[in-house]
Amino acid sequence: MFNQNNFYSSAFAKLQSINYPLLGLIITLFFVGLAALYSISNGDFNSWPLKHSQRFILGLIIFFLVIFFDLRLIFGYAYVIFFLSIISLVIIPFFGIESNGATRWINIAGISLQPSEFVKYTLILALAKYFHSINNDSSFIKTLIIPLIITIVPVLLVITQPDLGTALIILLGGISLFWISGLNYKYFIVGVFSILCSLPVLWQYLKDYQKDRVLTFFNPERDPLGNGYHIMQSKIALGSGGIFGKGYMEGTQSHLNFLPEMQTDFIFTMLGEEFGFIGTLLLLSIYAALIMISIRLALKSRSLFSKYLSLGVCNVFFIYVFVNIGMVTGLLPVVGVPLPFISYGGSSMLAVMFGFGLLMNCYINRDIIIEKTNY
Amino acid sequence: MKKSGKFIFQKYDTENLINRRAALVTIAKAGVFSVLVGRLAYLQIAENSNYKKLSDKNRITHRFLEPERGIIFDLQGRPMAINKQKYEIIIIKEETSDVEKSLVNLKSLLPHANFDIEKILKEVNSRKKFIPVGIIDDLTWEDFSKINVNIHKLEGIYPQIGFKRYYTQGESHSHLIGYVSPISKNEEESNPLSKLSTAKAGKIGVEKAKDAILRGKLGNKNIEVNASGREIRELDRVNSVQGNYIQLTIDSELQKFCYERLKGLSGSVSVINVKNGEFYALASSPSYDPNIFNKSISNETWENLLSDKYKPLINKSISNQYPPGSTIKPFVALAALESGVSHKETIFCDGKHLIEDTSLESGYKTFHCWKKEGHGNVDMTKAIKVSCDVYFYQIARRIGINKIAEVCKRYGLGEKVFKSLYEEKSGVVPNKQWKLENLGSRWMVGETLSAGIGQGYFLTTAAQLSLALAQLINNGTRLSPKLIYDNETSNIYNERIIADPRYLKIIKNALDEATNAPGGTSYRSRIIGKYKMAGKTGTSQVRAISIKEREEGLIKNKDLPWEKRDHGLFIGYGPTTDPKYAVSVIVEHGGSGSGSAAPIASDIFKYLFEKKFNLKRNEIFNV
Numbered sequence: 001m002f003n004q005n006n007f008y009s010s011a012f013a014k015l016q017s018i019n020y021p022l023l024g025l026i027i028t029l030f031f032v033g034l035a036a037l038y039s040i041s042n043g044d045f046n047s048w049p050l051k052h053s054q055r056f057i058l059g060l061i062i063f064f065l066v067i068f069f070d071l072r073l074i075f076g077y078a079y080v081i082f083f084l085s086i087i088s089l090v091i092i093p094f095f096g097i098e099s100n101g102a103t104r105w106i107n108i109a110g111i112s113l114q115p116s117e118f119v120k121y122t123l124i125l126a127l128a129k130y131f132h133s134i135n136n137d138s139s140f141i142k143t144l145i146i147p148l149i150i151t152i153v154p155v156l157l158v159i160t161q162p163d164l165g166t167a168l169i170i171l172l173g174g175i176s177l178f179w180i181s182g183l184n185y186k187y188f189i190v191g192v193f194s195i196l197c198s199l200p201v202l203w204q205y206l207k208d209y210q211k212d213r214v215l216t217f218f219n220p221e222r223d224p225l226g227n228g229y230h231i232m233q234s235k236i237a238l239g240s241g242g243i244f245g246k247g248y249m250e251g252t253q254s255h256l257n258f259l260p261e262m263q264t265d266f267i268f269t270m271l272g273e274e275f276g277f278i279g280t281l282l283l284l285s286i287y288a289a290l291i292m293i294s295i296r297l298a299l300k301s302r303s304l305f306s307k308y309l310s311l312g313v314c315n316v317f318f319i320y321v322f323v324n325i326g327m328v329t330g331l332l333p334v335v336g337v338p339l340p341f342i343s344y345g346g347s348s349m350l351a352v353m354f355g356f357g358l359l360m361n362c363y364i365n366r367d368i369i370i371e372k373t374n375y
Numbered sequence: 376m377k378k379s380g381k382f383i384f385q386k387y388d389t390e391n392l393i394n395r396r397a398a399l400v401t402i403a404k405a406g407v408f409s410v411l412v413g414r415l416a417y418l419q420i421a422e423n424s425n426y427k428k429l430s431d432k433n434r435i436t437h438r439f440l441e442p443e444r445g446i447i448f449d450l451q452g453r454p455m456a457i458n459k460q461k462y463e464i465i466i467i468k469e470e471t472s473d474v475e476k477s478l479v480n481l482k483s484l485l486p487h488a489n490f491d492i493e494k495i496l497k498e499v500n501s502r503k504k505f506i507p508v509g510i511i512d513d514l515t516w517e518d519f520s521k522i523n524v525n526i527h528k529l530e531g532i533y534p535q536i537g538f539k540r541y542y543t544q545g546e547s548h549s550h551l552i553g554y555v556s557p558i559s560k561n562e563e564e565s566n567p568l569s570k571l572s573t574a575k576a577g578k579i580g581v582e583k584a585k586d587a588i589l590r591g592k593l594g595n596k597n598i599e600v601n602a603s604g605r606e607i608r609e610l611d612r613v614n615s616v617q618g619n620y621i622q623l624t625i626d627s628e629l630q631k632f633c634y635e636r637l638k639g640l641s642g643s644v645s646v647i648n649v650k651n652g653e654f655y656a657l658a659s660s661p662s663y664d665p666n667i668f669n670k671s672i673s674n675e676t677w678e679n680l681l682s683d684k685y686k687p688l689i690n691k692s693i694s695n696q697y698p699p700g701s702t703i704k705p706f707v708a709l710a711a712l713e714s715g716v717s718h719k720e721t722i723f724c725d726g727k728h729l730i731e732d733t734s735l736e737s738g739y740k741t742f743h744c745w746k747k748e749g750h751g752n753v754d755m756t757k758a759i760k761v762s763c764d765v766y767f768y769q770i771a772r773r774i775g776i777n778k779i780a781e782v783c784k785r786y787g788l789g790e791k792v793f794k795s796l797y798e799e800k801s802g803v804v805p806n807k808q809w810k811l812e813n814l815g816s817r818w819m820v821g822e823t824l825s826a827g828i829g830q831g832y833f834l835t836t837a838a839q840l841s842l843a844l845a846q847l848i849n850n851g852t853r854l855s856p857k858l859i860y861d862n863e864t865s866n867i868y869n870e871r872i873i874a875d876p877r878y879l880k881i882i883k884n885a886l887d888e889a890t891n892a893p894g895g896t897s898y899r900s901r902i903i904g905k906y907k908m909a910g911k912t913g914t915s916q917v918r919a920i921s922i923k924e925r926e927e928g929l930i931k932n933k934d935l936p937w938e939k940r941d942h943g944l945f946i947g948y949g950p951t952t953d954p955k956y957a958v959s960v961i962v963e964h965g966g967s968g969s970g971s972a973a974p975i976a977s978d979i980f981k982y983l984f985e986k987k988f989n990l991k992r993n994e995i996f997n998v
Contacts, residue, residue, distance in 0.1 A: 180400065182392045236433065239418045239426025252434045257602040277419035281412065288408055295401055299394060307393055315400065322407050329414045 014067055017364045019297055025290045026341060026356060030056045032283060033342035036271050039249045040263050048263055048344050055346045059353030066357025071365040074358070075129055075305055082126035082150075088115035089157040104161050105347075114347035116166045119154045121355040123174050124312030126150055131181035132305035133372050144187070147178065164210055165335030169319050176315040177308055213333050233258045234266055234328045237273040238280075245276030263344040265336055269328045287321045294356075297363040303370040306362035313355040320352075435610065436470070436600045437505070439571045442591030443538055445618030447552060447581060449627040450655065452993040456552055456582070458538040462519035465507040465573060468499050470600075471531025480528050481510065485518055502572060509557075509573040513539060513670050526605065537573055539669045540582075544627050546662035547634035550690035551625060553580020554668040568593060578668075580690070581623065584795040585859060591618035622860045622995045624653035629990075632982050633658035636975050642943075642962040643691035644979065645837040648990065649845035649948060649957050652854030655990055656979075657838060659691040684938075693792065693799040696834035697961055700913030700968065701762045701896075702946045703783070703829030705847065705882050707771060708755055710782040712878040714774040718755035724765035725749040730772075730820055742768050742824050743925070745914070759885035760895045762912065764828050771827025776818060779826055780806035785872050786843035788835050792856045802839055805832035830916060837959045840946045844910075845957035846872060848948045851879060860992070886911055887951055890973075897945065900973035908980040910947020910958075912968030917941060932966035940964035943971030949980045956983055 030052075037048040066074075074081075088106060096103035097112060105112045130147050151174035158167040179188065203211070237253035246252065251273035253259045262270045272280045291314060298310030317340060324339040326332035338348045418426065447456035464481070471477045478492045490510050499508050510532070514522075522534045540555050542548065555575040558566050568574035568590055576590065577583035594615030599607045633644040637660035646656040663680055680688050689695055712718060726749035732740035744750065744764040750757070758766035771779060783789065789804030803809070805826060807818040825831030835843075842856050851873025873879050887909040889895040896912040918939050924930065932940045943965030948954045958976045965971025 176400065180393060180396050182389070182396060233433075235418060236426050236429045238415070239422045240430035241419055242423040242427065243420055252599070253430055256434050256599065256607065258433050272415070272419065277415060280415045280419065284408060284412060284415070288405075291404060292401075295397060299397060304389065304393070307397075311393075311397055311400070318404050318407075322404075322411070325411050326414075329411065329418060331410070331414055 011068060014364055018067070018360060019293065019363055022290065022293045022297065022356070022360070025286055025293070026353075028286060029290070029341035032271070032286070033267070033339075033344075035248070036267050036342060037263060037344055039251070039274060040254060040267075040270060042255070043249065051346075052344055052349075055349045056341075056353075059349045062350055063353045063357040063360070066354060067361050067364060069361065071306065071361055071368055072370060074125070074361065075132075075370050078125045078129040082122045085115060085119045085122040086154060086157070088113075089119060089154060092157075092161065102161050102163060104163055104166075111346070113350075114345075116154075116158045116161070116163060116170070117347040117351035118354065119158070120166070120170050120173055120316050121313060121351060121358065123151060123154055123170055124177060124309060124316060124355075125358065127174060127177045127181075128305050128308035128312055131177065131308055132303065132370065135372075144183070147174075151175070162207055162210070163336070164206075165323065165337045168335065169316065169323060169337060172319050173312060173316040176319075177312045180311050180315075181304075181308060213335070230260045230266070230334050231330050233260065234269045235330050237266075237269045238329065241273040241276045241279075243277045245272070245274045245279055248274050250274060264338055265324065265334075265343065266328050267343050268325055268339050271342075272328075284325070291318050291321075294359060297359065297366075301362050301366040303368060305370050306366060306368070310359045310362045313359045316355065317352065433602075434599050435597050438596050438598060439507075440594030440596060440612070440615040441537055441571055441574055442568070442593060442615035443617040444540060444555070444575075444591060445585075445589040445620050447589070448620060448622045448995045449625050449630075450623065450653075450990060450992055451626060451628075452622070452995045453543075453627050455542065455544050455548055455623070455625075455627055457541050457543060459541045461512070461537050461539040462514040462516065462534065463509055463537045463573060464511045464514060464522060464532060464534050465509050466495070466499060466532050467507045468502075468504040468531065474499050474531065477530050477532050478510070481522075481532055484521060484525055484528070485511075488514075488518065498572075506570065506572050507533070512573075540575070541669065542665040544631065545666070546664050547631040547658065548625070548627065549580075549662050549665040550659040550692070551580055551623075551630070551657050552665065553577055553582035553584075554665040555582050556668050556672075566590070579798055580796070581621065581859065583797055584793075585621055589618040589621060592616040620995055622992070624648075624655060624857050624860065624992075625657065626655045626987060626990055629979075629982070629987055630656040630658055632656075633979060634660060634662065636978055637962075640962050640965065640971070641685045641691070642960065642965065642972075643695070643837045644961075644975065645692050645841040645959045646979065646983070647838075647841045647845045647854075647856070647957050649849040649854075649954050651857070652842070652845070653857045653990075654838070654841075655956070655987070657690070657692045657858070659689070661685045661687045663687045690798060691961065691963070692837040693796060694836070695961075695963075696800050696802050696836055697942050697944065697963075698831070698833050698915040699788075699829035699835045699840060700915030700942070700944050701764075701829060702840055702911050702913035702944050702959075702968070703827075703833065703835075704759055704762065704767055705886060705911055706783050706786060706788075706843065707767055707779055707827050708759060708885070709847070709873075709878055709882055710778045711755070711770045711774050712875070712881065713782065714778055716755075716770060716773065718881045721752045721754045722758075722766045722769050723749075723752055724763050726765070728765045728768040728824070730824065732821070740821055742821070755881065756885040756888060759882070759911065760888040760892060762889070762896045767827040768824045771823050772820065776823040776826055777806045779823075780804045780809075783843070786846050787856075788839050788843055790839075792836070792838040792842055793858050795859070799838075800834075800836060802836055803832055803834040829913060837961045840944070840961075841957045841959035844946045844948055844959065847879065847882065848954045848957060850876065883909070883951075886948075890947065891951070896969045897947070897973040897977075899969065900945075900977035902949070902977055902981055902984070904984070906950035906952070906980075906984040908947045908949035908958075908977065909951045910945055910973070910976060912973050913942075913944035913946070914967045914969075915942045915944060917964070937964050940966050943968045945969075945972035945976045947973075947976045947980065950984065955988070956980070 034049050034052055037052050038045060041047040092103055092106055095106055097105040097107060104114050127147055134143055155167045155171045158170060237259050251270055253273050254262050254270040259266055259269055294314040298307055298314060301307045301310060320340045323332060323337045327334055338345045340352045443458050446454050449455050468474055475496060478495060488511055495510055502508060519534055542552060555577050558569045558574055558576045562576055563569040566576055577586040592615060594613050596612035597610040599610055601607055633656045637644060637658055640660055642660055644656060644658045647654050724744055726744045726747050728742040729739040750761055750763045753763045753766050783804045789802050791799045791801045793799055810818050822831050826833055846854055851871050853870045853872050889911055890897045890909045891901050891907055897910055902908050943962040945968050946959045948957045958979050960972040960976045962971040
């Protein structure tokens, strides 16, 4: 599996060629999350902060494992990995764990995992391989319909869980690769137009609580104690933080439990309340830097697969951050998307580390040329 | 680069294409981040003050603190109205998402508790949303702790420790002291305590008259609460201020004695110090237990109190008006003396007095003396002693109604005794002008005759009669009637309201004879001993006696239904040598003054002479 003659097969060399600024930013974000969770648990390290750290260490292990795999091997098994992740989605209705009216988790060896978190990255993997492999002059079906099917299948599976937020991120992540890989922009125009036209039809298929969320998004005062409550309280927490914040562990909205779901989806709000605009700006800058470095690293790869994969991972990561912050600031409906590296959540942490492992692997192996293979 | 629709993918120059597309995506991302930064700047900088307010509104809740009501003491400093701690439950609409659900949860927690969800819902919705509304007023400690344990299920519901008013003297003082109950809608504006729905206000008696003094001042506190409304910590507090203490001139033991003496009867007693105008007792019977108003009183109890024919809710010593009957005679006699009538002048009483009345067939209207066969020759002293009606018919006719009215008013009849008690009635002292103004007709001579024996339009209260007698007996010194020590009025006016001390001597002597000489109307009730009482009986008719009935013989009072029997009255003073007290007793439908009222007054004087000879204030200072 590992070619002894290959320079990059040396584990030490691989470690040396890691982009440390990127890893440094990831670790920084982890510590921000740790600090936030420490505040939320009122100074009890043994609750959320401890588990968060354990998950991050597990995530780091996954990150390095992914790095040490040969990129060509990953390319070779891309469809298999994607297929396995799809299987894990398919079995959820039969073996899954239900919580809050949705079945999103499966139990593997005592650990609850949310396969949909991983599918975000395995889809990118599969599409990267697919777009890498097709020819310039491939048929309409081969170049558009098949990758669309590859994208739509996991999206539909996740919608039925139901988990609209994650499904949308998977879809957007997939679509972003269509764009990166050079699909004629006319298709995007047609696509956006047809989605707009089909919105009223799609509306019928939404669950009541999903309709509620969307309606509440457009008018938060519509139901101030129901769905609007989350948005209102989040805006109050952020807004009352002001420029400098209320001080670490001094957030009243969060510490008096006005803020819902603050250890997961609304953790950004909690940080914004305690550290103010300075804090949120700083945090956004870290995310922006991470994304900029990711793009720069992605574009250094020679192979299309590497570029697609890296940019795809970067896009998914960006969408994560955007949807979460957009949601807690009231720009987007509340869809239940965690803030990567910071929100308390195992699957999300492991998945994003898996994703950045892939990205880093691509960077380390940036000079490898991958042949087009038949698929 | 050529853009061709022929190719689904634009792959002429893959490297550049990807770079270009990635660059576009990067620009888009930068744009999105700018939007996020802008949004955060808007929320955290531009709208900061707004959200700060909302955040404070979230976490800070204002609570009013109920003040403790001032205590009411009696003359000797015995507390008569005090406050006891109680456990209560309130609900605040603003702090629950579903009032009904919280109430239903409470009901399931305390199934035996007496509260009506519908009624409270109505109450909650009619008040401002931040005003707490009481649910259960007086809770056992067990239930109270049960609520505290399950508080998380009861959104917007709070247990708290409040005060309940407790009346130590029970029903003997209830009319006088009154009671408190929740502040009503029309009191809301004038009462600052109405911000607290659990606060109460005096509804009658001293509790109402001095409510503004007794109620105290609301305190308030700001507390930090969490999302479920639980108090986390107190941020600041202004303590409530207890209402001022009030001391009454009433001696609660004497009051109780008077009330006990009235038991089984419907009537009232008033005891006044003739020297300084302090009222030592104002009893009314039957009564009610004022402590039933501590809890929410049931409709049935309330209806029963309202419909009782003996009117237990009415303070008969000040709110019920009666014709004074013969108790007016000392004042009519005084008016006569002042008009130049000699007390030695005798008038022959043959049992009736005729006046011309052309409207009648006989041309005369007959006014009867209570003694059918007449008293024979009577002078003023005897007329008072035996209460001869014919004497006073003639005297009244001679001096005229306006003179009688002037004297009666001078002694305080026809005017409220305690201006502060809302439920007090002023009585009526009729004269020509009064009739013209109130009834729109001319005064008739016959009406002067009726007035001369305290009948007709005359109306007085027990408190008025005792005050009038006191001012007559104390050598005619005007008194400032006192029930509450409030440093506002001096006890004694120096104004003399009797024209000539000799007149007083004549009246006093006559009253003494009426009680202490054989043949006097209250001779049977005289007190044998060192100290004596003297006084005048009165029997006031509540029905007109027809000519036919007179011819067939008067029906005895005891054979009449209760409502038609005469009222029995007595006014007296004692001791006769150096008067200290004046007492008035009214027994509603008691038959006669000598039979029903005088014995009660006699007992009260005996009690006063034995136990309360020198009633003195034991001063209470506001602590």
